[in-house]
Amino acid sequence: MDAPQSVRITLGQAAELVSAILRQAGFSAAHVRTLTETIVAGERDGCSSHGLYRTLVCVHSLRAGKVSGDAEPVVHDQAPAIVRVDARGGYSLLAFEAGLPHLVAKARRNGIAAMAINRCVHFSALWPEVERLTAEGLVALATNPSHAWVAPAGGHAPLLGTNPLAFGWPRPGGHPYVFDFATSAVARGEIELRRRAGAPIPEGWGIDAEGRPTTDPQAVVDGGAMLTFGGHKGSALSTMIELIAGPLIGDLTSLESLRHDDGAGASPYHGELILALDPGRFLGADRGVHFARAEAFLAAFGQSGARLPSQRRYEARARSLADGVLIPATLHAELTTLLDDPDARLLPG
């Protein structure tokens, strides 16, 4: 029996609800489609922070004028192995889809290729994009800056974003090996949750305004900063992401994105870098042999007691495909209210 504070709906029902709200809010058909796919995939895979809740954020951002609801991305053939897509202020997802066939073709032709998405608004996880590339048999990396909330190792000022990095490796006959993690020690929401609950945070998550380690979430929010995972190594990695998914593609750093937001609390506005590598071009006829070796390597993880990074998501996906998803009754009510009354107030602030 489901708990009374939750509502179970099928993935089809979830998609209908989300797309109806987004359409009514003023998003174009193409944006509605790509947004709905990604939002439902997030809920389906058990990532509720990137799931149906995001529908409200999208509507809020559109109302606040922080995203274009009908921007048509423009694809530029930048170089033999680079495709550049100008999202023109729309969400990244439609830009990704517009560039995808070009990225795939360039990777197949050259062995490796890059896609730079510019001027996009970004709220989504990177694993759905990485999975699109592994479905084509390609190895993929994707990354982007975000908002500058994170201090580099040894510093006291927030210069870095939560800067996610995602990787995908196609596996014959199974789910790909995929990871997608923030380079911050934790998601900003984790600190926010403890702050609201008046609970302390573990050491290593943040510093206060003087750069001292703190366990007080309020001190992190009040002029302090979050920290990266993995000390100076994680900090170096996050800095790399600022550079390659910022200035290298002619787009904003996390600091510039936060300034652009100017307190509106909208999703980051910036660029995204995606790399695709074609094993067929690296290995030729030996591809099968070497991918079988990779399988033996990954199989050893299970024997050693270690879990591969996306196992939990794949398990949630299987459950959701069979049984639908369970969403909080309050969220469900908020979504259906919005559908009945398009002008309903949402998201305090």
Added chain:
Amino acid sequence: MDAPQSVRITLGQAAELVSAILRQAGFSAAHVRTLTETIVAGERDGCSSHGLYRTLVCVHSLRAGKVSGDAEPVVHDQAPAIVRVDARGGYSLLAFEAGLPHLVAKARRNGIAAMAINRCVHFSALWPEVERLTAEGLVALATNPSHAWVAPAGGHAPLLGTNPLAFGWPRPGGHPYVFDFATSAVARGEIELRRRAGAPIPEGWGIDAEGRPTTDPQAVVDGGAMLTFGGHKGSALSTMIELIAGPLIGDLTSLESLRHDDGAGASPYHGELILALDPGRFLGADRGVHFARAEAFLAAFGQSGARLPSQRRYEARARSLADGVLIPATLHAELTTLLDDPDARLLPG
């Protein structure tokens, strides 16, 4: 005044000493040149673990039949954006040099390119290679597996290498932004040092044979395993390195490399992956504007109290260029003895 247990020599003297020993040991002129450059660069930059001491390791590996002293690398034009270099059992450095002009040309032509080095013996740090690419104005990434001494997060078996990752970003008019770190929590040598001293290791460095966290370095060495930096995120990153610098380029994983070593204690034998991205192709005429933005971002690090990752190396480099390097008298004696008596015994075990 120098301490009496140290000997100060110029970089020229260091290069003469190293190259004379390597030549006498039987390395070809081309290998002597590339090995000497890298070994002296390590000592010069204050990385004594990759400095003159490595001369002894090279001679040991040659005597043990674990490296070819005269292999000539063969360059394959694998795909429009991939160059592959077969090191044929020689050290990676000469293979890197053979492939470098092709990698640079392919990156300039296509915007992004990859170099796969196969069948190389590897002992060197990756930052000298990354610096060769930033000197060409390119953005660079380099990585390789090593020997399987590290357990993935949650597992108890050593499946991963210490798997270094290096990145370089060219900076107008200054040293590049470069990092080069092992994805293990610490270098294996750090654990070995504590073991010999009978000192405990901090938590987070290793596990015992049952997969339990331990502070006993002996337990890590006796059937236990090292850990990655950064918990499950560092573990995921290290796993990516195994895949992209192993099976993707048709070469050995760290587990396979360790088996190939078969207890000889030689340097890892495997492949290496290097990526080069050309900012000129990503940005065209806007390159200058966006690289100035990157400079503003990196300058903010200093203002925030944070240090950039390679500062210490660059400071050591400036000192060494002015004053030469200070090496332990015991190491200096070992090196000069080897030069006088080519059959001198070295490296216990």
